[in-house]
Amino acid sequence: xxxxxxxxxxxxxxxxxxxxxxxxxxxxxxxxxxxxxxxxxxxxxxxxxxxxxxxxxxxxxxxxxxxxxxxxxxxxxxxxxxxxxxxxxxxxxxxxxxxxxxxxxxxxxxxxxxxxxxxxxxxxxxxxxxxxxxxx
Amino acid sequence: xxxxxxxxxxxxxxxxxxxxxxxxxxxxxxxxxxxxxxxxxxxxxxxxxxxxxxxxxxxxxxxxxxxxxxxxxxxxxxxxxxxxxxxxxxxxxxxxxxxxxxxxxxxxxxxxxxxxxxxxxxxxxxxxxxxxxxxx
DNA sequence: GTGCTAGTTAGCAATCAATGCAGATTAGCA
DNA sequence: TGCTAATCTGCATTGATTGCTAACTAGCAC
Ligand SMILES: [Mn+2]
Ligand SMILES: [Mn+2]
Ligand SMILES: [Zn+2]
Ligand SMILES: [Zn+2]
Numbered sequence: 455x456x457x458x459x460x461x462x463x464x465x466x467x468x469x470x471x472x473x474x475x476x477x478x479x480x481x482x483x484x485x486x487x488x489x490x491x492x493x494x495x496x497x498x499x500x501x502x503x504x505x506x507x508x509x510x511x512x513x514x515x516x517x518x519x520x521x522x523x524x525x526x527x528x529x530x531x532x533x534x535x536x537x538x539x540x541x542x543x544x545x546x547x548x549x550x551x552x553x554x555x556x557x558x559x560x561x562x563x564x565x566x567x568x569x570x571x572x573x574x575x576x577x578x579x580x581x582x583x584x585x586x587x588x589x590x
Numbered sequence: 591x592x593x594x595x596x597x598x599x600x601x602x603x604x605x606x607x608x609x610x611x612x613x614x615x616x617x618x619x620x621x622x623x624x625x626x627x628x629x630x631x632x633x634x635x636x637x638x639x640x641x642x643x644x645x646x647x648x649x650x651x652x653x654x655x656x657x658x659x660x661x662x663x664x665x666x667x668x669x670x671x672x673x674x675x676x677x678x679x680x681x682x683x684x685x686x687x688x689x690x691x692x693x694x695x696x697x698x699x700x701x702x703x704x705x706x707x708x709x710x711x712x713x714x715x716x717x718x719x720x721x722x723x724x725x726x
Numbered sequence: 727g728t729g730c731t732a733g734t735t736a737g738c739a740a741t742c743a744a745t746g747c748a749g750a751t752t753a754g755c756a
Numbered sequence: 757t758g759c760t761a762a763t764c765t766g767c768a769t770t771g772a773t774t775g776c777t778a779a780c781t782a783g784c785a786c
Contacts, residue, residue, distance in 0.1 A: 530664040560702035568694040572723030587708030
Protein backbone atom coordinates (compact mmCIF):
# COMPACT_ATOMS: atom_id res chain seq x y z
CA UNK A 455 0.00 0.00 0.00
CA UNK A 456 1.17 3.51 -0.75
CA UNK A 457 2.06 5.94 2.03
CA UNK A 458 -0.66 8.19 3.48
CA UNK A 459 0.75 11.13 1.54
CA UNK A 460 0.78 9.23 -1.74
CA UNK A 461 -2.72 7.94 -1.08
CA UNK A 462 -3.93 11.48 -0.53
CA UNK A 463 -2.73 12.37 -4.01
CA UNK A 464 -4.05 9.16 -5.52
CA UNK A 465 -7.50 9.70 -4.04
CA UNK A 466 -7.73 13.27 -5.28
CA UNK A 467 -6.50 12.16 -8.70
CA UNK A 468 -9.41 9.70 -8.81
CA UNK A 469 -11.97 12.35 -7.86
CA UNK A 470 -12.26 10.96 -4.36
CA UNK A 471 -12.18 13.29 -1.39
CA UNK A 472 -9.62 13.05 1.36
CA UNK A 473 -11.45 13.22 4.66
CA UNK A 474 -10.06 13.01 8.19
CA UNK A 475 -11.65 9.56 8.49
CA UNK A 476 -9.83 8.34 5.41
CA UNK A 477 -6.54 9.86 6.48
CA UNK A 478 -6.79 8.09 9.80
CA UNK A 479 -7.39 4.76 8.08
CA UNK A 480 -4.49 5.38 5.71
CA UNK A 481 -2.28 5.78 8.75
CA UNK A 482 -3.71 2.78 10.59
CA UNK A 483 -3.22 0.48 7.62
CA UNK A 484 0.15 1.73 6.38
CA UNK A 485 2.75 -0.90 7.20
CA UNK A 486 0.23 -2.80 9.31
CA UNK A 487 1.23 -6.46 9.47
CA UNK A 488 -1.66 -7.59 11.70
CA UNK A 489 -4.08 -8.47 8.90
CA UNK A 490 -6.86 -6.76 10.88
CA UNK A 491 -10.58 -7.21 10.36
CA UNK A 492 -12.79 -4.21 9.63
CA UNK A 493 -14.05 -4.41 13.18
CA UNK A 494 -10.57 -4.43 14.68
CA UNK A 495 -9.69 -1.36 12.66
CA UNK A 496 -12.92 0.27 13.74
CA UNK A 497 -11.86 -0.17 17.38
CA UNK A 498 -8.45 1.34 16.76
CA UNK A 499 -9.94 4.17 14.74
CA UNK A 500 -12.61 4.87 17.35
CA UNK A 501 -9.93 5.37 19.99
CA UNK A 502 -8.44 8.21 17.94
CA UNK A 503 -11.65 9.50 16.42
CA UNK A 504 -14.71 8.83 18.56
CA UNK A 505 -17.84 8.75 16.44
CA UNK A 506 -16.30 7.32 13.30
CA UNK A 507 -18.66 4.72 11.93
CA UNK A 508 -18.00 1.08 11.12
CA UNK A 509 -19.71 1.77 7.81
CA UNK A 510 -17.04 4.30 6.88
CA UNK A 511 -14.30 1.84 7.77
CA UNK A 512 -15.81 -0.76 5.45
CA UNK A 513 -16.28 1.82 2.72
CA UNK A 514 -12.73 3.12 2.85
CA UNK A 515 -11.23 -0.36 2.96
CA UNK A 516 -13.33 -1.35 -0.04
CA UNK A 517 -12.16 1.76 -1.91
CA UNK A 518 -8.54 0.98 -1.13
CA UNK A 519 -9.02 -2.61 -2.24
CA UNK A 520 -10.56 -1.61 -5.56
CA UNK A 521 -7.62 0.72 -6.14
CA UNK A 522 -5.34 -2.26 -5.63
CA UNK A 523 -3.86 -0.84 -2.45
CA UNK A 524 -5.19 -3.58 -0.18
CA UNK A 525 -5.77 -7.30 -0.47
CA UNK A 526 -8.65 -9.13 1.19
CA UNK A 527 -7.71 -12.30 3.02
CA UNK A 528 -10.25 -14.93 3.98
CA UNK A 529 -8.83 -17.38 6.47
CA UNK A 530 -11.99 -19.45 6.52
CA UNK A 531 -13.27 -18.34 9.91
CA UNK A 532 -14.79 -15.09 11.07
CA UNK A 533 -14.48 -11.81 9.22
CA UNK A 534 -12.37 -10.98 6.20
CA UNK A 535 -8.95 -9.51 6.91
CA UNK A 536 -7.34 -6.57 5.14
CA UNK A 537 -3.74 -6.62 4.06
CA UNK A 538 -1.70 -3.59 2.95
CA UNK A 539 1.01 -5.95 1.72
CA UNK A 540 0.28 -6.44 -1.97
CA UNK A 541 3.50 -8.29 -2.73
CA UNK A 542 3.22 -11.85 -3.96
CA UNK A 543 2.92 -13.69 -0.67
CA UNK A 544 0.82 -16.15 1.28
CA UNK A 545 -0.32 -16.74 4.86
CA UNK A 546 -0.02 -18.93 7.92
CA UNK A 547 -2.92 -18.85 10.35
CA UNK A 548 -2.75 -20.08 13.94
CA UNK A 549 -5.67 -22.40 14.64
CA UNK A 550 -5.54 -21.47 18.31
CA UNK A 551 -5.34 -17.68 18.46
CA UNK A 552 -6.25 -16.75 14.90
CA UNK A 553 -3.07 -14.80 14.25
CA UNK A 554 -2.15 -14.41 10.60
CA UNK A 555 1.39 -13.93 9.38
CA UNK A 556 2.93 -13.30 5.99
CA UNK A 557 5.00 -16.04 4.41
CA UNK A 558 6.91 -15.98 1.17
CA UNK A 559 6.70 -19.20 -0.79
CA UNK A 560 9.27 -20.39 -3.29
CA UNK A 561 8.30 -23.14 -5.69
CA UNK A 562 4.65 -22.22 -6.09
CA UNK A 563 5.20 -21.82 -9.83
CA UNK A 564 6.56 -25.37 -10.01
CA UNK A 565 3.40 -26.98 -8.68
CA UNK A 566 2.09 -29.73 -10.97
CA UNK A 567 -1.66 -29.39 -11.07
CA UNK A 568 -3.55 -32.50 -12.10
CA UNK A 569 -7.26 -32.39 -12.98
CA UNK A 570 -7.45 -28.86 -14.33
CA UNK A 571 -9.44 -30.06 -17.30
CA UNK A 572 -9.79 -26.82 -19.22
CA UNK A 573 -9.58 -24.57 -16.21
CA UNK A 574 -7.33 -21.52 -16.68
CA UNK A 575 -5.62 -20.44 -13.48
CA UNK A 576 -5.20 -16.72 -12.83
CA UNK A 577 -3.93 -16.70 -9.27
CA UNK A 578 -3.10 -18.97 -6.39
CA UNK A 579 -3.69 -18.53 -2.67
CA UNK A 580 -1.89 -20.79 -0.28
CA UNK A 581 -3.07 -20.94 3.32
CA UNK A 582 -1.00 -22.78 5.89
CA UNK A 583 -2.80 -23.85 9.05
CA UNK A 584 -0.90 -24.52 12.22
CA UNK A 585 0.06 -23.05 15.54
CA UNK A 586 2.15 -20.02 16.29
CA UNK A 587 5.14 -19.95 18.64
CA UNK A 588 2.98 -18.68 21.53
CA UNK A 589 0.25 -21.31 21.13
CA UNK A 590 2.65 -24.17 20.39
CA UNK B 591 -16.61 -40.39 2.71
CA UNK B 592 -17.77 -43.88 3.54
CA UNK B 593 -20.70 -45.47 1.72
CA UNK B 594 -24.22 -44.95 3.08
CA UNK B 595 -24.19 -48.52 4.45
CA UNK B 596 -20.86 -48.03 6.19
CA UNK B 597 -21.99 -44.68 7.56
CA UNK B 598 -25.09 -46.33 9.01
CA UNK B 599 -22.86 -48.65 10.99
CA UNK B 600 -20.46 -45.90 11.93
CA UNK B 601 -23.26 -43.68 13.24
CA UNK B 602 -24.77 -46.48 15.34
CA UNK B 603 -21.31 -47.34 16.65
CA UNK B 604 -20.99 -43.74 17.84
CA UNK B 605 -24.37 -43.80 19.59
CA UNK B 606 -25.92 -41.66 16.88
CA UNK B 607 -29.26 -42.62 15.40
CA UNK B 608 -29.78 -43.35 11.74
CA UNK B 609 -32.82 -41.41 10.61
CA UNK B 610 -34.36 -41.19 7.14
CA UNK B 611 -33.12 -37.61 6.93
CA UNK B 612 -29.55 -38.70 7.59
CA UNK B 613 -29.75 -41.61 5.19
CA UNK B 614 -30.93 -39.28 2.45
CA UNK B 615 -28.01 -36.97 3.07
CA UNK B 616 -25.59 -39.90 3.10
CA UNK B 617 -26.85 -40.75 -0.37
CA UNK B 618 -26.79 -37.20 -1.65
CA UNK B 619 -23.22 -36.63 -0.53
CA UNK B 620 -21.73 -40.00 -1.42
CA UNK B 621 -19.50 -39.55 -4.44
CA UNK B 622 -20.75 -36.00 -4.91
CA UNK B 623 -18.13 -33.94 -6.76
CA UNK B 624 -20.13 -30.70 -6.82
CA UNK B 625 -18.83 -29.26 -3.55
CA UNK B 626 -22.38 -28.19 -2.70
CA UNK B 627 -23.38 -25.64 -0.11
CA UNK B 628 -25.75 -26.60 2.71
CA UNK B 629 -28.48 -24.72 0.94
CA UNK B 630 -27.93 -26.51 -2.37
CA UNK B 631 -28.15 -29.85 -0.55
CA UNK B 632 -31.26 -28.66 1.22
CA UNK B 633 -32.88 -28.04 -2.17
CA UNK B 634 -31.96 -31.49 -3.46
CA UNK B 635 -33.05 -33.12 -0.24
CA UNK B 636 -36.35 -31.25 -0.18
CA UNK B 637 -37.22 -32.61 -3.62
CA UNK B 638 -37.00 -36.15 -2.26
CA UNK B 639 -38.20 -35.45 1.25
CA UNK B 640 -40.51 -32.45 1.47
CA UNK B 641 -40.46 -30.96 4.95
CA UNK B 642 -36.84 -31.76 5.78
CA UNK B 643 -35.36 -28.72 7.48
CA UNK B 644 -32.29 -26.73 6.56
CA UNK B 645 -31.30 -27.02 10.21
CA UNK B 646 -31.12 -30.81 9.91
CA UNK B 647 -28.98 -30.53 6.80
CA UNK B 648 -26.50 -28.32 8.62
CA UNK B 649 -26.53 -30.62 11.65
CA UNK B 650 -25.90 -33.78 9.68
CA UNK B 651 -23.14 -32.19 7.63
CA UNK B 652 -21.50 -30.95 10.81
CA UNK B 653 -21.74 -34.44 12.32
CA UNK B 654 -20.17 -35.97 9.22
CA UNK B 655 -17.41 -33.36 9.27
CA UNK B 656 -16.55 -34.01 12.91
CA UNK B 657 -16.37 -37.73 12.13
CA UNK B 658 -13.85 -36.88 9.44
CA UNK B 659 -16.15 -37.99 6.65
CA UNK B 660 -16.48 -34.55 5.08
CA UNK B 661 -14.24 -31.57 4.54
CA UNK B 662 -15.42 -27.97 4.66
CA UNK B 663 -14.19 -25.79 1.82
CA UNK B 664 -14.27 -22.01 2.01
CA UNK B 665 -13.71 -20.46 -1.40
CA UNK B 666 -13.83 -16.94 -0.01
CA UNK B 667 -17.28 -16.02 -1.31
CA UNK B 668 -20.73 -17.08 -0.23
CA UNK B 669 -21.48 -20.14 1.83
CA UNK B 670 -19.13 -22.91 2.90
CA UNK B 671 -19.01 -25.96 0.65
CA UNK B 672 -19.00 -29.57 1.75
CA UNK B 673 -16.72 -32.14 0.21
CA UNK B 674 -16.99 -35.93 0.61
CA UNK B 675 -13.54 -36.28 -0.94
CA UNK B 676 -11.17 -36.47 2.02
CA UNK B 677 -8.13 -37.38 -0.04
CA UNK B 678 -5.21 -34.99 -0.03
CA UNK B 679 -6.32 -32.58 -2.71
CA UNK B 680 -6.93 -28.93 -3.47
CA UNK B 681 -9.35 -26.79 -5.48
CA UNK B 682 -9.81 -24.53 -8.48
CA UNK B 683 -12.69 -22.09 -8.35
CA UNK B 684 -14.16 -20.33 -11.36
CA UNK B 685 -14.41 -16.61 -10.65
CA UNK B 686 -17.30 -16.34 -13.10
CA UNK B 687 -19.70 -19.17 -12.25
CA UNK B 688 -18.41 -20.26 -8.86
CA UNK B 689 -17.81 -23.86 -9.87
CA UNK B 690 -15.31 -25.72 -7.74
CA UNK B 691 -13.28 -28.66 -8.98
CA UNK B 692 -10.83 -31.03 -7.37
CA UNK B 693 -7.20 -30.79 -8.35
CA UNK B 694 -4.32 -32.93 -7.23
CA UNK B 695 -1.13 -31.03 -6.64
CA UNK B 696 2.35 -32.50 -6.83
CA UNK B 697 5.19 -30.57 -5.26
CA UNK B 698 3.26 -29.04 -2.39
CA UNK B 699 5.63 -30.74 0.06
CA UNK B 700 8.59 -29.12 -1.68
CA UNK B 701 7.43 -25.57 -1.10
CA UNK B 702 10.05 -23.40 0.60
CA UNK B 703 8.28 -21.31 3.18
CA UNK B 704 10.07 -18.17 4.27
CA UNK B 705 8.96 -16.17 7.31
CA UNK B 706 7.48 -18.99 9.38
CA UNK B 707 9.26 -17.70 12.46
CA UNK B 708 8.27 -20.38 14.95
CA UNK B 709 5.02 -21.27 13.30
CA UNK B 710 4.37 -25.02 13.04
CA UNK B 711 2.40 -25.97 9.94
CA UNK B 712 -0.19 -28.73 10.25
CA UNK B 713 -1.91 -28.52 6.90
CA UNK B 714 -1.96 -26.59 3.67
CA UNK B 715 -4.86 -25.47 1.52
CA UNK B 716 -4.20 -24.29 -1.98
CA UNK B 717 -6.92 -22.44 -3.81
CA UNK B 718 -6.51 -21.71 -7.51
CA UNK B 719 -8.65 -18.92 -8.91
CA UNK B 720 -9.45 -18.75 -12.59
CA UNK B 721 -12.09 -19.51 -15.14
CA UNK B 722 -13.55 -22.82 -16.14
CA UNK B 723 -13.80 -24.13 -19.70
CA UNK B 724 -17.40 -22.90 -20.04
CA UNK B 725 -16.69 -19.38 -18.77
CA UNK B 726 -13.35 -19.05 -20.58
C1' DG C 727 -44.93 -56.42 19.81
C1' DT C 728 -44.92 -52.60 23.57
C1' DG C 729 -43.01 -49.09 26.03
C1' DC C 730 -39.26 -46.19 27.37
C1' DT C 731 -35.92 -42.71 26.66
C1' DA C 732 -32.02 -40.51 24.78
C1' DG C 733 -31.19 -38.52 20.68
C1' DT C 734 -33.20 -36.07 16.67
C1' DT C 735 -36.09 -32.98 13.99
C1' DA C 736 -38.54 -28.80 12.57
C1' DG C 737 -39.32 -24.26 13.01
C1' DC C 738 -38.24 -20.11 14.46
C1' DA C 739 -35.32 -16.71 16.99
C1' DA C 740 -30.82 -14.85 17.38
C1' DT C 741 -26.16 -13.82 15.91
C1' DC C 742 -22.47 -12.20 12.94
C1' DA C 743 -20.50 -10.11 8.93
C1' DA C 744 -21.42 -7.21 5.41
C1' DT C 745 -24.15 -4.17 2.45
C1' DG C 746 -28.19 -0.93 1.23
C1' DC C 747 -30.11 3.35 2.06
C1' DA C 748 -31.01 8.38 2.95
C1' DG C 749 -30.72 12.61 5.33
C1' DA C 750 -27.16 15.54 7.35
C1' DT C 751 -22.47 17.02 6.56
C1' DT C 752 -18.29 18.58 4.18
C1' DA C 753 -14.10 18.67 0.89
C1' DG C 754 -12.69 20.85 -2.96
C1' DC C 755 -13.25 24.08 -6.26
C1' DA C 756 -14.97 28.44 -8.62
C1' DT D 757 -17.72 32.75 0.31
C1' DG D 758 -20.93 29.67 -1.76
C1' DC D 759 -21.99 25.64 -4.39
C1' DT D 760 -22.38 20.78 -5.10
C1' DA D 761 -20.92 16.20 -5.62
C1' DA D 762 -18.99 13.13 -2.60
C1' DT D 763 -18.93 11.38 1.99
C1' DC D 764 -20.42 10.19 6.66
C1' DT D 765 -23.35 8.35 10.14
C1' DG D 766 -26.83 5.53 11.84
C1' DC D 767 -30.01 2.41 11.00
C1' DA D 768 -32.39 -1.21 8.29
C1' DT D 769 -31.63 -5.28 5.68
C1' DT D 770 -29.54 -9.36 3.80
C1' DG D 771 -27.27 -13.90 3.92
C1' DA D 772 -25.12 -17.59 6.32
C1' DT D 773 -25.03 -20.03 10.30
C1' DT D 774 -26.04 -21.32 15.04
C1' DG D 775 -29.09 -21.49 19.39
C1' DC D 776 -33.16 -23.08 21.38
C1' DT D 777 -37.09 -26.08 22.49
C1' DA D 778 -41.33 -28.66 22.04
C1' DA D 779 -42.72 -32.57 19.41
C1' DC D 780 -41.19 -36.79 17.54
C1' DT D 781 -38.82 -41.33 16.88
C1' DA D 782 -34.90 -44.87 16.53
C1' DG D 783 -33.14 -48.27 19.00
C1' DC D 784 -33.09 -50.95 22.85
C1' DA D 785 -35.08 -53.66 26.92
C1' DC D 786 -38.62 -56.33 28.28
MN1 LIG E 1 -0.28 -10.67 4.22
MN1 LIG F 1 -12.76 -31.38 -3.29
ZN1 LIG G 1 -1.49 -18.69 18.17
ZN1 LIG H 1 -17.21 -20.98 -14.83
